[in-house]
Amino acid sequence: METLYPALTVITPLIFAFVVGIVSWINKKICFWLALLSLIVAFISSLKILFYITTTSSIVQYKLGGWPPPIGIEYRIDWLNGLILPIISFVALLNLIASKRFMEKEFKEKESFFYILYLLFTTGLLGVVITGDLFNLYVLLEITSLTAYSMIAMGGTGRSYLASLNYLFLGVIGASFYLLGVGYVYIKTGSLNMVDVFRILPHIYNSETVLVGFIFCMVGVWIKMGLFPLHTWLPNAYTFSPISVSRIIAPLMTKVMIYVMIRVMFSVFGRWYVLGRLYGVNEFVVLLASCAIIVGGILALSQRDIRKVLCYIIVSEIGYMVGGAWLGNPNGLIGAILHILNDMLMTFCLFLAFGNVFYTRKKTKIEDLKGLFGEMPYTSAGLVLVGLSIIGIPPTCGFFSKWYLILGALQAKDHFFAVSLILSSLINVILFFRFFEVGLFSKASYKKEAPVSMIVPLFIVSLMLIVVGICSGSIVNKIINEFVLVALG
């Protein structure tokens, strides 16, 4: 496609980050608007790409520097990343608006500089998703991680520094493992372009080097996404970060890593490798994912701090997607991809809702939710909706991805995974109705709703939960299925 949109999607927030970098030394007021503008442009152009892909049903390629792949780096947008790009920019955009007041409060005079990191983080995520080059992915991954470390550390408490440093250590190990894996692939293929590697690899499927390369890529990505038992960095990092930060990192970071995993599995190594050559490994990974689901749920039940509960819910949700992707059948993969989309929205909505609560109450324990429903009716409506979605009640979107996942598990005869999915739904019922009970069963003392700039994004996202749920049929048909057909034949 000879248009600018693929480049615009990533480049706009990037260039604006630098512009903000200059402007924030001169005029702090307009930084926010610059950031907003760039994210709007990114969102619109990513939508345009998605529109183009679905209408013409062709893959979008963009040669950076004008060099044809594999000589240069290319952007390659198919149905999978075409679907994820708009959501990332959407979440980033909406969070910028919703968290403006948080940023003012949390960073004070450094607020304008914070936008630089924010934009770079978004750029990194968009870049990771859009790229068709293994090494470029690593570089963008590092941008994302570096900004994430520093944004988390900006929580300003001792614990947030410690959490951030822990995250940094594990993140470096994860990224380095990925780099190592890429190196091992490169030494056998001589190429870094995903399509090119995908073309060459079948000739050397039996190579031990490729095997170890694959293992290291996967382990690296798992560390980065926080798959059980490599999740230890996650709860602290998301708990002690500033809320405006965890609101964007939590929905996007892990999900993008799952995208990377799926991409590496099916677009680089290919299904013959992952499901054929490594036959039996996938069962082990699904087992791991099932453990993640159950352990995440149980740990979430045992927490008293709401933020920790949310973090363990994320750990459990990661299990959904990893398991789905590794089931190795179309329905599982559809479920995993649909759940990436849904979980981005759900986690975002969850953090938005609780962010509003923290903003007005400044406390984060579960018992601090007392009287919430009377006091903040709009926020709690959003909270209920997202709770139902995470539990998996139709017609909210969480139900539909869960459906595909369970279906996939049944078709793969992986009953443990199916059972753990159901179990996780039940755990989530307990989890959320505990919140609801505390919120409902105590009289409201006064009425104080969060500011409008926070309510409106929450409203939009909760609406999206239902809209995406009802439209999930056409999303799967028109977009995800196309990818799955390519990936699984």
Next chain:
Amino acid sequence: MKALALVITILCGSLLIYATVDFPAWGDPKSPASLHVSPYYLIHSVEETHVPNVVTSVLADYRGFDTMFETTVIFCAGIACFLLLRKVKRKKEYFIRHIPTGVIIHIKEPSKPPSGISKNIDEFEMIDPTWVPYDIITKTICKFLIPFIQLFALYVIAHGDFSPGGGFQGGVIFGTTFILLAISFNLQSSLQKIKEKIIGIMCALGVLIYSGIGALMMLLGGHFLDYGRLSLILPLDPVKARAYGMLGVEIGVGIAVSGVMFLIYANLASSGTYEEGL
């Protein structure tokens, strides 16, 4: 914990060693890595980009997009250090040193900062509470060396097309001159020569130049970072234009890196207070 770490390490190591069974021999010119893409760069670099240093041409052109993000990573690190460490605090007390005699005046809680001193008039200078006397020899030699180092840095940046070097290396060398100044004198005098604001803008400007050149190519109708399009506005053929494009981005990289180097140094060394570092 340590035993567990050891076990994991050994497992990991043995896995990696296991993989080397299949490696091509070290230095084998016929290894797949040397046969697929890289010969293309070696053979076509000069004819396509007019740059004999293949590392530079790959770095700044073929894979120039990576390099832009690499510079962004640096920028990001600088901003991160600045955000994490910098403490913007109004000073409560001032120390002023009379240079000929070495007498130090301590002003506690003045209603306004002592004026005139900051301009460093001959005999007085403002110092930090942690000030230590510095050596006249170091000071003089460094003062003498710095212009040469800077000149060399410029050479490394500009000559990156033909010999080892380039924006990163040159930028780092340039950045060290600020650091050298800060070490041999003190951080404050270094910052008086080049203001924090200027450094901050330098960091962003450098990367902006890089990405701006890329975006300019889009405006000229090409792909992002397709330097060949420069021939539309410069009197050059597309191949030479690529070399100039690379020079442009290398300059951007140089600016950004030197700025960030000093920003990181200043923040780390003084943990954000910008008083006597180290």
Next chain:
Amino acid sequence: MIESYKPIFVLLTSFLAPLFIIFSSNRPNLRESFSILASVLKFLLVLNISFYVFKGHIVYLKLVEIFPNVALEFKIDEIGIIFALVSSFLWIFTTLYSIGYMRGLKEEHQTRYFCFFALAMFSTLGVAFAGNLLTLYMFYELLSLSTYPLVVHHQDEKARISGRKYLIYILGTSIGLVLPAMIICYNLTGTLSFEPSGILNNKVSLFMANVLLLMFVFGFAKSAIMPLHAWLPAAMVAPTPVSALLHAVAVVKVGVFSIIRIFTGIFGIKLLAQLNSTHIITFFAAFTIITASLIAMSQDELKRRLAFSTISQLSYIILGISMLSPKAIAGGILHIIMHAFGKITLFFCAGSIMVGAGKKYISEMDGLGRYMPYTMGLFFLGSLSIIGLPPMGGFISKWYLLLGAVKIKSLVLMAVILLSSFLNCVYFLPIAYNAFFKAPKEDFSYVKENYLCVIPALIAVIGSLVLFFYPDPFLNLIFEFLSKIKG
């Protein structure tokens, strides 16, 4: 088959009603008139649709395809329209009654109450109209959630515990049993729509079918079959109109309706006849009928007694279907209607006693009949219907159930039905008797009957009477439905 958007309008009336209710929350009269308007409008729309069905058509609407071969679709057939007619008709009077009750007791949060009331009705009709299992499941879950705030309306400690119980039983079973069963079903057959001959036939092993049947029947715990009945008595903490809604109109009936759908639409009579688990269900139903009746006798709180009576009566319906003979099934389906009219009368009366005399316990109601003659009289007629004595509608359905039991030559089941009717007499008739013929224990002179509470009960009794003399339209519909599933 007629494709029509009318089902959407029906659902929208009660889906949009909460909006109007919220906007007029400061003006109770306007708010309540919106509630009534919505209920009347809805009934008229359902009536409109029912003309098509009475003419032998099926109204059909497909909205969006969600999974391959499974869409969000509505298919209104004979039993669907029966359920829709009954529930939307009774909703009008429940709304009227709610207004009287809530105002009479000056309850708090009335806006919220009416909102969720409307939403519960929305979900109930969604279940009635659902054209496939997924749509049914969706509305089933929505109903559970929209009734939760009604159950815990008083927001005290007792309500919290009951609410918890309610959720654990209802959501736990539907997520833990129905959802996997549904997915297994979809996995095996590739569809979830209700077909007259079932979709599982010849597609699953008998063992799997047995397991699935049990999962479905126990998964739809709203039908309160033992041992999953405990939520129902607990949910009695709710305001009485809610209990009426829960018991007579919406929740429990949705449970048994779903089970009927599973039996007739998913499994099909043919397959069921081969399954052993059908007998297990019959056993559980019979057990529930007797045990619940026995427990009901020991309850002193009127609403709890009614609750156990409901548990027992619901199992009649399940028993009827699981007997698999056409007459019994007809009796089961008919019992949905008859029990609805009968039980709602009793709850209206219980609420009326609550509003008028403030009494909850049966032992305190001695001699009350003289002060609340209408209420107590209606209560008596209502209990006749539940017991199954002429001239009340309950007689017809029990008659058909008995005929079904005779048809399959099961003496045990006949005995069960008769014994339970006897037990019903034992625990219901003394209430009315004592109220009229025993001397009051205290001074009831303050007691005043609230006509907003009595009139709905009166209408329900009249309905019950009418159904006794003129059940033919419904019977015809049911037999038409049965002829389809048999063929």
Next chain:
Amino acid sequence: MEKILDEVATKYNYWIYIFIMMIGFYGMIGKNNLIKKLAAMNIFQTAIILFYVSMGYKKNATIPIIKTTHDVITKINPQEYMNPLPHVLMLTAIVVSVSTFGVALAIAIKIYQHYNTLEEDEILSNIKEKD
């Protein structure tokens, strides 16, 4: 035997990189002091750089700067020049590791300011006391 020797002769520097890397890896997960961990992290990352650079090495080849005489290019034989791509990649990786190191040091400084120690167990017990 000869085969093993041959193997050693051709692979030894890959093994060395693995050894170095594992030292770093052990340090990162086994050490208690945060600065030691940071140092280990640097070793770890540097080892990967060594790996990539040895990948680009070719025997009897020179640095990848094309020899031109008066702008006239003779026929280029790629085997005479080392593989430029790993070098380019490693330039990026070096920069990344330096940047990460910088940020990590900044965070470590902050941790020291908060807890007055850089021993992880002491920090953790400090946190526990506060809870």
